[in-house]
Amino acid sequence: MMTQDPDRPPPPVRPSLSAVGAKLAGNSGIRVLMEDLGQALTTRADMLMLGGGNPAAVPEVQTLWRRRMRELLDGGSGFDRMLGNYDPPGGNPAFREAFAALLHRSFGWDVQAANVAVTNGTQTAAFFLFNLLGGRSRTADRRRLLLPLSPEYVGYADQVVEAGTFLSCRPLIDWPAGPSARRFKYCLDFEAIEQALRRGDVAAMALSRPTNPSGNVVTQAELNRLVDLAERFGAVLIVDNAYGSPFPGILFEDVHPVFAPHVVNLFSLSKLGLPGARTGIVVAAAPLVADVQAMTAVVGLANGNLGQQLVLPLVESGEILDLGPQRLRPFYLQRSRFAQEVMQREFDAAGLDWALHVSEGAFFHWLWLRGLRVPARELYERLKRRNVLIVPGECFFFGLEQDWPHRHECLRLNYAQEGGVIEQAVRIIAEEAAAASQ
Amino acid sequence: MMTQDPDRPPPPVRPSLSAVGAKLAGNSGIRVLMEDLGQALTTRADMLMLGGGNPAAVPEVQTLWRRRMRELLDGGSGFDRMLGNYDPPGGNPAFREAFAALLHRSFGWDVQAANVAVTNGTQTAAFFLFNLLGGRSRTADRRRLLLPLSPEYVGYADQVVEAGTFLSCRPLIDWPAGPSARRFKYCLDFEAIEQALRRGDVAAMALSRPTNPSGNVVTQAELNRLVDLAERFGAVLIVDNAYGSPFPGILFEDVHPVFAPHVVNLFSLSKLGLPGARTGIVVAAAPLVADVQAMTAVVGLANGNLGQQLVLPLVESGEILDLGPQRLRPFYLQRSRFAQEVMQREFDAAGLDWALHVSEGAFFHWLWLRGLRVPARELYERLKRRNVLIVPGECFFFGLEQDWPHRHECLRLNYAQEGGVIEQAVRIIAEEAAAASQ
Structure with a gap:
């Protein structure tokens, strides 16, 4: 079946990459x-x-997922539909509905299914959002993505098609119990953040909360101030709650996420013990959610259904909030x-x-x-x-x-x-x- | 929790999109x-x-997947590992190994695990490959993606970050039993294809086989000729076997895929009744496979594990080939x-x-x-x-x-x-x- 002709030079086994390819796979x-x-x-x-x-x-938690899978197998056609049907690109309609209702009950947010899109993991959600918002547009020079607190999640670093889009701020370093206690905390340097925003080219700010890698949790006061700053400077604020509130709740501080029309919250099922199901959830203003779902359709047609179906009854009942x-x-x-x-x-x-x-x-x-x-x-x-x-x-x-x-x-x-x-x-x-x- | 200030103008709920965003979500x-x-x-x-x-x-087929899931639940820690572990971005090592062995046994291909990468569906594999290969590079003007036979799968149409990268050839129309039989067949127009390749800017050719939408199957002779042409003009040839050989085998002609260092084959579990598991498989020269797996890491960290684990024993035994x-x-x-x-x-x-x-x-x-x-x-x-x-x-x-x-x-x-x-x-x-x- 090898069609190579010994008299011809072999073709290059590593074809030359496009600029986009070199950026994303380089x-x-x-x-x-x-x-x-x-x-x-x-x-x-x-x-x-x-x-x-x-x-x-x-x-x-492993026992819980085993129980849920047996329920799907024993409970009529749920298992067959989970495997055998493409969901719409924004996610399973019942899941989106239930997730919006959970946020409404938990935090009073005014969100509906149209504010919720599922992606193949939160990292993919970040890839979509960073490339939707950052980089050159038809009418503007390169618009930047501002990380208000560096160090930040390594998985973001290479996600933007256009090189040099990220801009980061060093934090202030606080010693809450004095240096001899050997414990420090990164705090947002709002002077540096405002200075960066004043450049006028920041499309969005992004942070993980808790922060991977540092285990820092941006305080409620800090977050509220970021929300206000983003609004004032016309930027989107993306908050990645993959480890945080309201689930999986691997969080030792009493904080919660915030919603506003210019704020995007990312949630993940991975740290509930389901990384193999690749399920991320974007909650945002409906037009941006529609863009995320269009990008899912173009990049991968639809999402995996497994994670959504495993957790759906726990989202409906609110039991998912107790796992943390x-x-x-x-x-x-x-x-x-x-x-x-x-x-x-x-x-x-x-x-x-x-x-x-x-x-x-x-x-x-x-x-x-x-x-x-x-x-x-x-x-x-x-x-x-x-x-x-x-x-x-x-x-x-x-x-x-x-x-x-x-x-x-x-x-x-x-x-x-x-x-x-x-x-x-x-x-x-x-x-x-x-x-x-x- | 809504932080909007009634005295301030509301921020635009639809932020302006980057050029990349407008292309992929427009x-x-x-x-x-x-x-x-x-x-x-x-x-x-x-x-x-x-x-x-x-x-x-x-x-x-539904019964088969139910049986497999019960085996995973009953068979030690397989179920827990499937949900609870990130696989490496190229896919599960045992699955890649077994898949390469299946192709070797079926077609005699000289491929190993390093020639196999898993993606979240074949559509995502196409997204990666098209953007790796097509478009501007650091050293060259826009390199094109040639579709040797139009009509072609609609899911490809918007996948390339850089607009205007696709170039398509009209087929010849044959009436195998005469026009009165009301059956026609698209045939590759090799004159047009060669003319397009002679432009010198074609990075890759791509086709689905069987073709979605037409149900056409490019013949073995046609495919072999495309393989040769691609080699002669230094292009990669991407063949999407999502409906075809060796599985799911929704194929009424006796044809098979072909491998060469410059040929990429895409396979899919979706039409085996598993679209909800989003599992695509890329088989190519190892350096390009490494690029695909790097892109999986950057775009989404890892793939869903479900599909691979459901079919693994059927790949090992070869039973997957009998389903078609x-x-x-x-x-x-x-x-x-x-x-x-x-x-x-x-x-x-x-x-x-x-x-x-x-x-x-x-x-x-x-x-x-x-x-x-x-x-x-x-x-x-x-x-x-x-x-x-x-x-x-x-x-x-x-x-x-x-x-x-x-x-x-x-x-x-x-x-x-x-x-x-x-x-x-x-x-x-x-x-x-x-x-x-x-």
Whole structure:
């Protein structure tokens, strides 16, 4: 079946890429890192995995999804329809309806099904929104996407077709209990944010809340101020609640999302233990939702139906809101505290100049190693050679107009692993960090 | 929670879109049509649906997927891992391995897991490939995507970020049994194709086989010639086998796909009755597969796992190849023949000047109404008012440099509906077509 003629030169096996292709599939930092992680994982089965963003296996939650699947199988044609029908590109109509009603009951938002669009995961929702709003338009020069707080989620970094669209602000660094407590918190620098908005070319601001990687939660007062600023400067505000409120509720602060006609909220089923179902939800003004759903139709025809069907009755009953407080928050809070205790012990014993971002949500610890003589990326390589996978800080600082040494001093650690894994890994991190410090 | 200040002007609820956004979500023909279809469906429950591309509910196949899901639930941790883990962006490693082995056993192709990437449906695979290859690059002017046979799948039409990238060739029209038999076949016009390739700016050619909408199957000789031409002109050849060989096998001709380093084959689980699982598969040279998988990572992190896990043992055993010959082909062939009989009777009785494309695969009949006084799009509107949904031909002719009256004379009819639906719908089509003909 091979049609190649031995007398002809073989065609190039790697065809030349378009500019768009080179941007979206090029040798970006994240592609190299992902391949590196994948390679390490397949060749080293004993790797201590503090690298990825996979949610933990929480037995009570796994039992719930098993029960739901059996209900679908036993309950008439629901299972067959889930597999056998294309949903409309905006998502399942009953799911959109129920989701809007949930938000109305929970937060009093004036939203209907037309304000809700489903996507194949929140990352895809961000891809759609960033490219809908950012970049050159027919009537304007490049419009920017402003990240009010850097570090921000690495998955955004390469999503915009047009290069150089992101613009980021450094946060202020606060020490809520004094520096000796070794806990810092990033706070929005509103002076810098306003200055960026005054450029007049910001189409949208975006932030994750809780923030991946730092575990920071932008406070309610900060968020309200961002909402006002966005309105004043005619920008859209995109808030990614993938770890946050009202579900999965891996959130240790009492905060909630905010809706307004210029605010877009993203929600995700992944951290409810359903990453394999790829289900994200966009809640926004109806015209923007219509654009998202048109983009789903063009890019992929329709979404996967699995996640929506698994959670639909829990959305209708409101039970989905209980999973965080009852199951996930206690689980992750316990693991967060355990990892903090281990780090305190090991890092102090190693004499490191270290600090952690306060753990306000998500399931990462964000470690700041002051006095590191090598960039975090080099420490990452050394740790990998010792079978510990983490993500180096550099990945999360993009869109900054000036370099910031801080970006070479941080590591993101997934703390959701079992205690033994955390203890082993932290001990090795302490050794390598000490060897690499002044 | 609404933060809007009554003294301030409300922000624009529809923010201005970027050029990329306007292209991918704009008021394209297909968006208008999809909304129109969706609207008609929700307001008219009794609509006779010959419009969409949903596969039929084939009971034996539904039973198979139910059995597989129970196996996953009963078989240890497979179900939990399917829901709870992110797969690598290229797809599940065991699935990729098994899929490559299936192709090796079936066709002797020299492919490994690195030649296989999973995507959230074949339409998304096309989106990735078209934008990887077509459009401006850093070193070249716009590189084109050549459709060697128009009409072609409407879902491709708006997928390329850069406008005007498609270039299409009209086919030759053959009457295999003479015009009085009312059956025609589109044949590749190699003179036109070579002329287009000689422009020197064609990055890739693409075709669906069987062709959606026409049910044409490009012959083995035609395909081999395209493979050679692509190689000679340094172009990639993309063949979308979503309805074809080796599965789902909704294919009434004895043909098979071809592999070469410059050929990309797309496969889909959708027409096996799994459209809700959104699973497409790309088989290509390893570097291009790596680009597709990088694009999955950037656009959506990972794929849904459901489809791969449902079919994995059937791919390993080869049983997936039996579904077409044993279940789907007989089912669709019977429905195709039934619809042809009904049309013959009704259209002849109405005195129409009609012809059908020969039914070689997929589940559409492509009706050519010569002598129609109104464009197909107008006939579509009239039929909709009478509760019959079809897709007008105009949607499928894009990238043609000159208008072609033929594009206003064709309708795509999904023939997979039950007999009673087909009879009612065809009778109404006959009446409306007669009223709109000379």
